[in-house]
Amino acid sequence: MSEMTTNHAIAAQIPGEDVPRGERRSYWANVRERLGHDPVTLFFMGVIGAAVGAALLAPWVAPHDPYATSMLARLRPVGTEGHLLGTDELGRDMLSRLIWGARTSLLMGILPVLVALVIGGFLGVIAGFMGGAVNMVVMRIMDVFYAFPSVLLAVAISGTLGGGMGSGLLALTLVFIPSLCRVAETAASQIRGLDFVDAARASGAPVYSIIVTHVVGNVLPPVLIYASSLISVSILLAAGLSFLGLGVSPPTADWGQMLSSLRQGIYMQPLVCALPGLAILIVSLSFNLVSDGLRQAMDIKS
Amino acid sequence: MTLDTVTGSAPVQATRTDLLDVQNLRVDFTSRAGRTQVVRDVSFTLAPGEVLCILGESGSGKSVTLRALMRLLPQGRSEITGQVSFQGEDVLAMPRRALNGLRGARISMIFQEPMTALDPVFTIGDQIAETVIRHTGVSRDKAMARALELLELVRIPSPERRLRAYPHELSGGLRQRAMIAVSLSCYPQLLLADEPTTALDATVQIQVLILLKQLQQDLGMGTIFVTHDLGVAAQIADKIAVMYAGRIVEYGSAEEVLLNPSHPYARGMLASTVSGQARDRDISAIPGSPPDLRALPPGCAFAPRCAFATDLCRRTEPGLTPRGTFGHVLCHHAQDLASPALVGATVTAT
Amino acid sequence: MMNFFKLQGPAARVAPRPDPRDIGGPRQPMLIARNLRKHFPITGGLLGRAVASVKAVDDVSFTVQKGETLGVVGESGCGKSTLARLLMHLVPPDSGEMIFDGQEVGARYGLRLRDLRRNMQMVFQDSASSLNPRMPIEESVAYGPRVHGMGRAEARAHAISLLEQVGLPARLFAGRYPHELSGGQKQRVNIARALALDPRMLILDEAVSALDKSVEAQVLNLLRRLKSEFNLTYIFISHDLHVVQYISDRVMVMYLGEVVEIGPVERIYANASHPYTQALLASQLHADPRNRVTDPPITGDPPNPVNPPTGCRFHTRCPFAEAMCSSTAPRLHPLAGEEGHIVACHMADPSSGHARAGRAGLDRLGMARPLAAKAASEPPCKEGLRA
Incomplete structure (x- = not known):
């Protein structure tokens, strides 16, 4: 076709357009590159990475046994010899408990959101893409869950199931499904009406192929961004459940649980008592800022 | 070759009776990524009761020019310089309050999509x-x-x-x-219209155009009409300014510009407009697409698409060459191209 | 309706090129559409019952010969875009049938929908939504063949060669x-994608309308070249009469979901016989300031397709309308002495009883302005839509 020079093949003869862009780069490669230019997001990703790393490596990283009590060394201040971050009301090492607590807190923060992302996202994409009666049924069921405030719902579910970590996880998952479903549904129903989906249908593509190739890819960014902001909510809700005694049962280290049991010591060692709260704050904030950075990196026009 | 070319900032002759006098209007958009010149060296005048059409394709800066006249561009992200004098008052130097008294009263504006402009x-x-x-x-x-x-x-x-x-x-x-x-x-003295008939059906568009022309004449309103459609311009304009990549490349009376265009872009646009061409032949299209304003070529912005471009065009930006009684052409070779022999040889008028 | 197809006759205006994919033979029309109808219900009230319907496409019949370009013109709400989607079965028709190259679409032993869609493709109006924003264009083009079972590498090579053919060198563009x-450029990708399944017919729905004039000319030239290279048949839908005149062999004019006139392009432009076609043509703008239109050819806006006028749907705006026009709908009728030119107007039917019966095309809009009273007829409000 190279002899077709005049008039037809000239779409390329534009200044600045002669940059070869022949090889394909996946959308995610572009997202990675844009993230690479965003130091703030990278820093907070590092914070999250450190927290997750510490949680995973708790047995090796933690300086003390998080359950070893000492009636002599109770409520020591931050900076105490041998107890870098002090000790709690039973004399347990705070640093070790925070590191071990990260295990449960991060698990409670991330797992419910992940599971809800898969279930809610799936339901939302189906409801949004199919429309009609399917949409009606799915979304009305979600509306029932929506009718309750999320804290109340989480408390009610885990209370009914009898507390404990398992029921806490289940409660949080159920709380997050409707909102993730709603976000996925909105995105999918917008995409359903676009010409490129019609073009895919016109090429004879079956529904599942259209959903996998064209819908999921475009629904994922908004849903992922929303989900990453939910992780901080989940950590806080989990902390709240523990605080109420519905989450993790006492000896286990958990930031919410620690916050709850330390409140008696607040007048003696305010800083030590605030530490679990500080940890929750830092991790939640990091997830929020990373989700913000992700939103910018996933914007195709940036 | 002695071209009677004046520098880019030569004032377009303004008379005391002018309703609007725009000199060297320049609009820059600023963002974190940098500064983009969207409109440059735009100069024209408008007498009371006159219709000027700003003709151009998307991204040519025609709508930005129109909005700049009323300072309707987002503050902080745009910078308007130059001189816009409306009935002798300097619009660009005017305090906000005085500007608000002007807008909607002595100058008013109509838009392409009334649904978004009406509450x-x-x-x-x-x-x-x-x-x-x-x-x-x-x-x-x-x-x-x-x-x-x-x-x-x-x-x-x-x-x-x-x-x-x-x-x-x-x-x-x-x-x-x-x-x-x-x-x-x-009863404004100046009406600014931004593609007001583009979204309308053909049979409705002609009604609205005829109405606008009649109202404008009856009320003696000066009108600036932004459009991409040569037919609309031919229907309503007294004067036409053709914009390309932020500059006016040709300015003159409607007859001059539409019947005897000098600038290669104006000619190309006319030749590529489909209107009764022979069905078995290609339409003479302008190759390529308009340049990215963030990365303009060094010389004439149209040179990469221009059939007449020389090294001079690719190296230095052209200045204004006067044409007709008040108009001008922004082209190094305006005078050579004006010779009929060349016109006949290269662009077949439709 | 049977005689309708005789009306359009064997008017094969373009000698069809032999094609190995031919089933019905060169004289068999590429596409016959019969009595296509699509009404969109408007639901209202608490129970979401249908309270009215938009008569988007109402009893539309036409044929497209092999190798020709049928232009479809009309204003907003005339149903031309719905027609495109009906033909592609992107929206299912309420009734009517389609015969593609002699095979009935969707019938028991006819053409399967999947096969229709391989043979007939659509180019969408350029907009932000016509291409998947998160997919490199090469993948967008290769998607169709992949769905139809082509291997990844082969589909990719095919996409690259198509991009080259629409003027987008793969070296510079494939990964964008x-x-x-x-x-x-997006519109070129759209065209490449439509060609990816090696179709025999393209439906171009306002394919150049959103483009700047200089770019529009490039794309029109490209379409002309591709048509002969790929031996294509086009249905070219546009509101731009200049473009339709340039590209079409025959033209179909639609008004409020109905066909009002079909004919060879030069007959339509020289001897438009339906007053609406005349009004459309007289509303065309020309790039000559010495030749301005001073009187609007017709007044008012196109009525709302929710409650279209009774009888002839154009009677509310027609300067020649008489009492019978508001009560009796005209049928498509051949124009005396003009092969393949049919008009739905009482004036075209000598036996209709209209005062100007048999004079269709003789009294022209834009020249004679017979009924001044009609100018006051008011365009209807869109109140129906509020339900």
Whole structure:
């Protein structure tokens, strides 16, 4: 076709357009590159990475046994010899408990959101893409869950199931499904009406192929961004459940649980008592800022 | 080759009777990524009762120019320099308050999509009356009577009923007429129109164009009409300014520009407009697409697409070459190209 | 309706080129559409019952010969875009049938929908939504063949060769995303995607309308070249009469969901016989300031398709309308002495009883302005839509 020079093949003869862009780069490669230019997001990703790393490596990283009590060394201040971050009301090492607590807190923060992302996202994409009666049924069921405030719902579910970590996880998952479903549904129903989906249908593509190739890819960014902001909510809700005694049962280290049991010591060692709260704050904030950075990196026009 | 070329900033002759005198208007958009020149060295004048069409393709800067005249660009992200004098007053130096007194009263504007320019929660009557009250301070009853008058003026059938209608209850053509009525509420001396008929159907577009032309003549309004459509320009313009990549490349009377264009871009645009061409032959298209304003070529912005481009064009930006009684052409080779032999050889007029 | 097809006759205006994919033979029309109808219900009230319907396409019949270009013109709400989607079965028709190259679409032993869609493709109006924003254009083009079972490498090579053919050198463009392309380039990708399944017919729905004039000319030239290279048949839908005149062999004019006139392009432009076609043509703008239109050819806006006027749907705006026009709908009728030119107007039927019966095309809009009273007829409100 190279002899077709005049008039037809000239779409390329534009200044600045002669940059070869022949090889394909996946959308995610572009997202990675844009993230690479965003130091703030990278820093907070590092914070999250450190927290997750510490949680995973708790047995090796933690300086003390998080359950070893000492009636002599109770409520020591931050900076105490041998107890870098002090000790709690039973004399347990705070640093070790925070590191071990990260295990449960991060698990409670991330797992419910992940599971809800898969279930809610799936339901939302189906409801949004199919429309009609399917949409009606799915979304009305979600509306029932929506009718309750999320804290109340989480408390009610885990209370009914009898507390404990398992029921806490289940409660949080159920709380997050409707909102993730709603976000996925909105995105999918917008995409359903676009010409490129019609073009895919016109090429004879079956529904599942259209959903996998064209819908999921475009629904994922908004849903992922929303989900990453939910992780901080989940950590806080989990902390709240523990605080109420519905989450993790006492000896286990958990930031919410620690916050709850330390409140008696607040007048003696305010800083030590605030530490679990500080940890929750830092991790939640990091997830929020990373989700913000992700939103910018996933914007195709940036 | 001695070209009678004057520098890019040569003033376009302004007379005392001018309604609007624009000299070296320049608009920069600023963002974190840097500064982009969107409009450069735009100069023209408009007499009362005259219609100027700014003709250009998307991204040529025609709408930005129009908005800059009323300082309707987002503050902080744009910078307007140059001189815009409306009835002798410097619009660009005017304090905000004085500007607000000008907008909607002595200068008003109509847009392409009336649905976004009209407020959906107020009736047509309310919206016209509100403008009238704001600028003249008359009573509500008087303002409503005025609104009715205006709907009659723009020939909306059964105006009493339409006074109480909401924008979404009107068809596209009626909505556009309603917007024209809103814009005329204070008998402006200058009407700025941004593609007001582009979204309309052909049979409705011609009605609105004829109406606008008639109103403009009856009320003696100076009008600036931004469009991408040569046919619209031919229908309504006294003067035409053709914009390309932020600059006016050709400026002259409607007859001069449309019947005997000098600038290669203006010619190419005319030749590539489909209108009764031989069906078995290709249309003579301009190759390529308009340049990215963030990365303009060093010389003439049109040189990469121009069949007549020389090394001079690719190296240095052209200045203005006068043409006709008041117009100009932005081309190094304007005079050579004006010779009929060359015209016949390269561009077949349709 | 049977005689309708005789009306359009064997008017094969373009000698069809033999094609190995031919089933019905060169004289068999590429597409016959019969009595296509699509009404969209408007639901209202608490129970979501249908309270009215938009008569988007109402009893539309036409044929497209092999190798020709049928232009479809009309204003907003005339149903031309719905027609495109009906033909592609992107929206299912309420009734009517389609015969593609002699095979009935969707019938028991006819053409399967999947096969229809391989043979007939659509080019969408350029907009932000016509290409998947998160997919490199090469993948967008290769998607169709992949769905039809082509291997990854082969589909990719095919996409690259198609991009080259529409003027987008793969070296520069294949890996780009839609937002990295100009409007004209996106439209080239759209065309390449439509060609990817090696179709025999393209439906071009306002395919050049959103483009700047200089780019529009490039794309029109490209379409002309591709048509002969790929031996294509076009249905070209547009509101731009200039463009339709340039590209079409025959023209179909629609008004409020109905066909009002079909004919060879030069007959339509020289001897438009329906008053609406005349009004459309008289509303065309020309780039000559010495030749301005001073009187609008017709007044008012197109009525709302929710409650279209009774009888002839154009009677509310027609300067020649008589009492019978508001009560009796005219049928498509051949024009005396003009092969393949049919008009739905009482004036075209000498036996209709209209005062100007048999004079269709003789009294012209834009020249004679017979009934001044009609100018006051008011365009209807869109109140029906509020339900």
